[in-house]
Amino acid sequence: MEIRHILLSLFVLLSTISLKAQEKKQLSLEEVVTIALHTSDASKINNSQVDIAKGALAISKNLQYPDVKISGQYQYLTTPNINLQIPITTTDSGSEGTAQTSQPNNVNGLLLGAANVSMPLFSGFKIKNSIAAKENQLQAAIYSAANAQEQLALDAVKLYLQLYKANASVDLVEDNLKSATQRVKDFTAMEENGLLARNDLLKAQLQQANIELTLANTIKNARILNYNLNALLKLPEDTAIETNVSPFTPVTTTLPSISKRNDLQALNYQQEALQDEIKVAKGDYMPSVALLGGYTALDINNALTVTNAMNVGVGISYDLSSLFKSKAEVKLAQTKAEELSYKFDLATSKAEVNAKNALEEYNLALNTLEVYKVSEEQAVENYRIVKDKYDNGLSDTNDLLEADVQQLQTRINLAYAKADITQKYYELLSAEGVLTNQFSKN
Numbered sequence: 001m002e003i004r005h006i007l008l009s010l011f012v013l014l015s016t017i018s019l020k021a022q023e024k025k026q027l028s029l030e031e032v033v034t035i036a037l038h039t040s041d042a043s044k045i046n047n048s049q050v051d052i053a054k055g056a057l058a059i060s061k062n063l064q065y066p067d068v069k070i071s072g073q074y075q076y077l078t079t080p081n082i083n084l085q086i087p088i089t090t091t092d093s094g095s096e097g098t099a100q101t102s103q104p105n106n107v108n109g110l111l112l113g114a115a116n117v118s119m120p121l122f123s124g125f126k127i128k129n130s131i132a133a134k135e136n137q138l139q140a141a142i143y144s145a146a147n148a149q150e151q152l153a154l155d156a157v158k159l160y161l162q163l164y165k166a167n168a169s170v171d172l173v174e175d176n177l178k179s180a181t182q183r184v185k186d187f188t189a190m191e192e193n194g195l196l197a198r199n200d201l202l203k204a205q206l207q208q209a210n211i212e213l214t215l216a217n218t219i220k221n222a223r224i225l226n227y228n229l230n231a232l233l234k235l236p237e238d239t240a241i242e243t244n245v246s247p248f249t250p251v252t253t254t255l256p257s258i259s260k261r262n263d264l265q266a267l268n269y270q271q272e273a274l275q276d277e278i279k280v281a282k283g284d285y286m287p288s289v290a291l292l293g294g295y296t297a298l299d300i301n302n303a304l305t306v307t308n309a310m311n312v313g314v315g316i317s318y319d320l321s322s323l324f325k326s327k328a329e330v331k332l333a334q335t336k337a338e339e340l341s342y343k344f345d346l347a348t349s350k351a352e353v354n355a356k357n358a359l360e361e362y363n364l365a366l367n368t369l370e371v372y373k374v375s376e377e378q379a380v381e382n383y384r385i386v387k388d389k390y391d392n393g394l395s396d397t398n399d400l401l402e403a404d405v406q407q408l409q410t411r412i413n414l415a416y417a418k419a420d421i422t423q424k425y426y427e428l429l430s431a432e433g434v435l436t437n438q439f440s441k442n
Contacts, residue, residue, distance in 0.1 A: 023236070023238060023239050023240060024239075024240045024241075024242055025235070025239050025240070025241055025242065026241075026242040026244070027160075027241055027242070027243070028244065028246075029157065029160050029161075029243075029245065029422070030439055032156055032157075032160045032229070032233065032241075033153050033156045033157060033160075033439045034439060035233045036152055036153065036155075036156040036232055036233060037149055037152060037153060037156075037436065037439070039233065039234055040152065040232055040233065040234065041234075042148070042152050042232075043149065043152060045148075046145040046148045046149055046152070047145065049141050049144065049145050049148075050138075050141050050142055050145050052141070053134075053137055053138040053140075053141035053142075054138060056134050056137065056138075057131070057134040057135060057137075057138050059134075060127075060130045060131050060133075060134040061131055061134075063120070063127045063130065063131075064120065064127050064131070066117055066118060066119035066120075066291075067116075067117070067118045067119075068115070068116075068117050069115070069116045069117075070113075070114070070115045071113070071114050071115075072111075072112065072113040072114070073110075073111075073112050073113075074109065074110065074111050074112075075109070075110040075112075076108060076109060077107060077108050077109060077110055077300075077301075078108070079107070079108070106301065106302045107300060107301055107302050107303045108301055109300070109301035110298075110299075110300055110301070111297075111298070111299040111300075111301075112296075112297070112298055112299075113296070113297040113298075114294065114295065114296045114297075115294060115295045115296075116292075116293070116294040117291075117292070117293040117294065118290050118291070118292055118315070119290060119291040119292075120288070120289075120290050121289045121290055121291055121314075122286075122287075122288065122289040123283065123286075123288045123289075124282075124283030124284065124285065124286030124287070124288065125279065125283050125286075126280050126283035126284075129276045129277075129279040129280045129283065130276070130280050132276040133273045133274075133276035133277050133280065134273075136269045136270070136272040136273035136276060137269070137270070137273045139269040140266045140267075140269035140270045140273060141266075143262045143263070143265040143266035143269065144262070144263070144266040146262040146436070147261070147262035147263040147266060147433075149436050150262060150430055150433065150435050150436055151430075153426075153430075153435050153436050153439060154426060154427065154430045154435060155232075156232060157422075157423060157426045158423060159225065159228060159229050159232065160229065160243060161245070161419040161420075161422060161423050162225050163222065163225040163226055163229055163241060163243050164243035164244070164245050164419050165415065165416050165419050166218060166221045166222035166225050167222055167242075167243050168412070168415040168416075168419075169218045169221075169222075169412055169415070170215070170218050170219055170222055172408060172411050172412055172415065173211060173214055173215045173218055173408070174215060176211055176404070176408045177208070177211045177212060177215055179404070180204070180207055180208040180211050180404075181208060183204050183208075184201075184204050184205055184208050187200060187201045187204045188201060200396075200397040203397050203398070203401060204397065204401065207401050207404075207405075226239075226240060226241055229241055245418055245419055245422055247418075248418065248421050248422050248425070250366050250421070251425065253359065253362070253428065254359075255355060255356060255359055256355045256358070256359065256428060256429075256431055256432035257432060258348070258351040258352060258355055258431070258432065258433065260432060260433040260434055261351055261432070261433035262433055263347060263351070263433075264344070264347060264348060264351060264433075267340065267343060267344045267347055268344065270340055271337065271340050271341065271344060274333060274336055274337040274340055275337060277333045277336075278330060278333040278334055278337060280333075281326060281329040281330040281332075281333045282326070282330055284319070284322040284325075284326035284329070285322065285323065285326060287316055287317060287318035288316070288317050288318070289314065289315070289316050290314070290315045291312075291313075291314060291315075292311070292312065292313050292314065292315045293310075293311065293312040293313075294310070294311045294312075295308075295309065295310050295311075296309040296310075296311075297309065351431070354431045355428075355431040355432065357431075358424070358427050358428040358430070358431040359428060359431075361424045361427065361428075362421075362424040362425055362427070362428045364424075365417070365420045365421045365423075365424040365425075366421060368417050368420065369414075369417040369418065369420075369421055372410065372413045372414045372417045373414060375410045375413065375414075376410040376411055376413070376414045378410075379403075379406045379407045379409075379410040379411075380407055380410075382403050382406065382407070383403040383404060383406070383407045386399050386400055386403040387400065387403070426438075
C-alpha cells in the first residue's frame, strides 16, 4: 500500500512538472476563435468550397463566348496517281473541256490550314439559365461556408472552455491535495503521540490517495484538450495554452430570430439554382442556332493551291429525340426541387426548436450559477464549522473529510458554471446565425 502510494505521488509530481514545463501561451477566448477562423485547416476547406463555386460559374459564363479553332497539318505523300477533272474554257472556240493529268512530277507533300468560328446565337436559353444556376450555387456555397465557419467558431469555443474547466480543476485539486497532504502529516504526528486512532489516519491517507488519482486524471484530460486545441489552431504541440474566462454579464434576451441563419440562406439559394436547372432541362425542347465562319488554305506540292477559301453562315440543329428524352431530365430536376423544398421546411423547423432550446439552456445556466455561488459559500462555511468542532472534539474524522470533499466539489461546480454561461450564450448566438459576427466586432 505504501509503495503504491509513493509511486502514485511520484507520477502526479512528474505530470505536474511536465505540464508546467511546457511553453506557455496565454490566449483569450476571442483570440482562439479568431485564429481558428483564419488559420485552421477547416477554415481553409470552407474557403476552398467558395473558390470551387466561383470556378464553376466562370466555366459556365465561357459558354456564351464563341469557339475559335485553328488547325494545321503537313503530310508527306508517296508518288500518287492523280486524276484531276477540272472544267476549263478554251480561248479559241469558247467551249469547255476537262483537263486530265496523271503521275505529276514531285507531288510529295500536303499542307492544310483551317480556322473555324462558331458563335452561339440561341440555345433554348440553356446558357443563360446555366449561368443563373451557377450564380445561385455560388451564393449557396458562400452561405454554406459561412455556416461551416459558425460551427467552427462554436467548436473552438467549446474546446477552449473545456480546457478552461480542466485547468481550473487542476488548480483546485492541487490546492485540495496540499491541504490533504498537510492533514495526513498532522494526523500522523497525532497518531504517533497516541492522540488519534489509527483508523482516522488511514481515512485521511485514503482521501489523499483519492485526490492524487483525481489530480492525475484531471492533468491527463487537460493535456488531451490542450493538444486538441493546439491542433485546431496549428500551434506547436508542446504549447501550454493558458485559459481565462472573463466575468460574464448576463444578457437579457428573447427568443432569437432564425432569419439570419446561413444554413437556411444556403438552402434558399439551392432552391433557386434547381429552378434554373429545370429551365436548362426544358431548353432541350428548342433548337440551337449558331453563327458560323471559317477560312481554309490548301497546298498540294506541285499540284494544287487553294487560298482565301472563306465561309460564313448560320447553323441550326434540332434533336428530335430530345422531345422524348428530355422529359425524364425535366422530371428529375423537378423532383430534386420538390425534395429540397421539404428539406428547407425541415431545417427551418429544426432551427426554431434549436433556438428555443438554446434560450432555455442559457437561462438555466444563469440560474445554475446563482445556485452554485450560494452552495460554494455554504460549503466553505460548513467546512469551517466542522473543522472547529473537530478541533474541539465535537465532530469525527468522517465529518471533516466529507466537508472537505463538499467544499472542493462546490468550488469546481462554480468554476464550471461560469464557463457554462459563456458557452450557452455563444450557442444562443449560433442558433441565431450571428456567432461569427460577434467575434468580427472585436
